[in-house]
Amino acid sequence: MSLVIIDTGCANLSSVKFAFERLGAEPTISDEPLTIATAEKLILPGVGAAPFAMDNIRRKDLISILKQVRQPMIGICLGMQLLYETLEEGGEIIEGLGLIPGHVGALDTKDLPSPHMGWNQLHPLTDFPLLNDIQTGDYAYFVHSYGAPLSQYTMAACNYGSPFTAVARKDNVMGCQFHPERSSKVGAQILKNFLELEL
Amino acid sequence: MLARRIIPCLDVRDGRVVKGVQFRNHEDVGDILELAMRYRDEGADELVFYDITASVDDRTVSPEWISLISSEIDIPFCVAGGIDSVEAAGARLSAGADKISVNSPALARPELIDELVAAFGTQCIVSGIDSFFDGKVYRVKSHTGDPDKMRETGREMLDWAKEVIERGVGEIVLNCMNQDGVRQGYDIPQLSALRKVCPVPLIASGGAGAPEHFRDVFKKANVDGALAASVFHKSIIAIPDLKRNLKESGIEVRL
Numbered sequence: 271m272s273l274v275i276i277d278t279g280c281a282n283l284s285s286v287k288f289a290f291e292r293l294g295a296e297p298t299i300s301d302e303p304l305t306i307a308t309a310e311k312l313i314l315p316g317v318g319a320a321p322f323a324m325d326n327i328r329r330k331d332l333i334s335i336l337k338q339v340r341q342p343m344i345g346i347c348l349g350m351q352l353l354y355e356t357l358e359e360g361g362e363i364i365e366g367l368g369l370i371p372g373h374v375g376a377l378d379t380k381d382l383p384s385p386h387m388g389w390n391q392l393h394p395l396t397d398f399p400l401l402n403d404i405q406t407g408d409y410a411y412f413v414h415s416y417g418a419p420l421s422q423y424t425m426a427a428c429n430y431g432s433p434f435t436a437v438a439r440k441d442n443v444m445g446c447q448f449h450p451e452r453s454s455k456v457g458a459q460i461l462k463n464f465l466e467l468e469l
Numbered sequence: 470m471l472a473r474r475i476i477p478c479l480d481v482r483d484g485r486v487v488k489g490v491q492f493r494n495h496e497d498v499g500d501i502l503e504l505a506m507r508y509r510d511e512g513a514d515e516l517v518f519y520d521i522t523a524s525v526d527d528r529t530v531s532p533e534w535i536s537l538i539s540s541e542i543d544i545p546f547c548v549a550g551g552i553d554s555v556e557a558a559g560a561r562l563s564a565g566a567d568k569i570s571v572n573s574p575a576l577a578r579p580e581l582i583d584e585l586v587a588a589f590g591t592q593c594i595v596s597g598i599d600s601f602f603d604g605k606v607y608r609v610k611s612h613t614g615d616p617d618k619m620r621e622t623g624r625e626m627l628d629w630a631k632e633v634i635e636r637g638v639g640e641i642v643l644n645c646m647n648q649d650g651v652r653q654g655y656d657i658p659q660l661s662a663l664r665k666v667c668p669v670p671l672i673a674s675g676g677a678g679a680p681e682h683f684r685d686v687f688k689k690a691n692v693d694g695a696l697a698a699s700v701f702h703k704s705i706i707a708i709p710d711l712k713r714n715l716k717e718s719g720i721e722v723r724l
Contacts, residue, residue: 285565288540318590383670385592389472389723409723413592452545
């Protein structure tokens, strides 16, 4: 299977690649439009600031390809946030890929420390194959200050001060707000589910 | 609910894990990757690798072993030691480190923090603070990797902590030097004082000797994580036992 990790110019590409390799997969890291368009499955990773990542995607001429993906694609952390229509960052609103309706805003952590950093619990809401063998209360590793609100596209929720979307899905496009590549057995299970996913 | 984190700290010198007492007399405790994999299997929530000689010998932690660790480890890890530029930090993050902790180079040039935050985001920049209580005030020290090269910075802990928070770090690791390696418990008063003014995650370091020390630091100083070295390296405390113990005390942990 051709599995392509989209090179967004962000820093955690190799961690994501290693995580799939531990499962026996052989992902390629690429920013070539043709390689991405013809991949069987796509991974959109990302850490850092949304405007920086979107600028990289734009500069690499990948916007129109990503807006039209038909194959299964999973966004990770910032990569998931980029799937939404709009994102807030430092008080500004920027445009995302628009594959999942909704807006990503600052997390309302109430009086808890921010960023939301560490292991928090997943609350699966639906029977979606990406969440096979994931139980309510399983822990995943989060590190972020922004998040998507709960919506009809929320497959699993998490709560830190207030609830937000931990796993999202619309049609062939899905995302994890946490880092499956750093979420021990729970994360490995989700990546394995992604590899086995048939939509 | 967010779990409190248990974080083994691996002091690295010349490619081996070492441990000293109050930053002196380091002894060899094992191979980096072997220990890292042991802690991963035992349920550690995160790992920290400190290249303790990097700042004092003017070199930085090697991307090669970061990449090796990243390929084997499926929990987050932070690297520290002599990282003094956006390029140096970028090379380590690209090699697979999840977070970068800066200490001496940020004390020498505080703008480094702003540059790192702008380049990589607040979530992966950690400030390590080594603080020594002289009987009156908590004094920040730098270059603590080698006792002969340790320096006074003229800064007080709370002032420096407020500055790094303002400059945008996403987490603080407060290492209370008086407690380091002596296993008498964390410095609860000092950590509580910082907690009151610290809106970012706070990690306690220095002094863990028994499970009740972890319980106390979570309950009394309300820290997000507790870092320890010798009790884990020497198998004085087993991480699975510690976590069960904390859970029974009503502290949220990932089992």
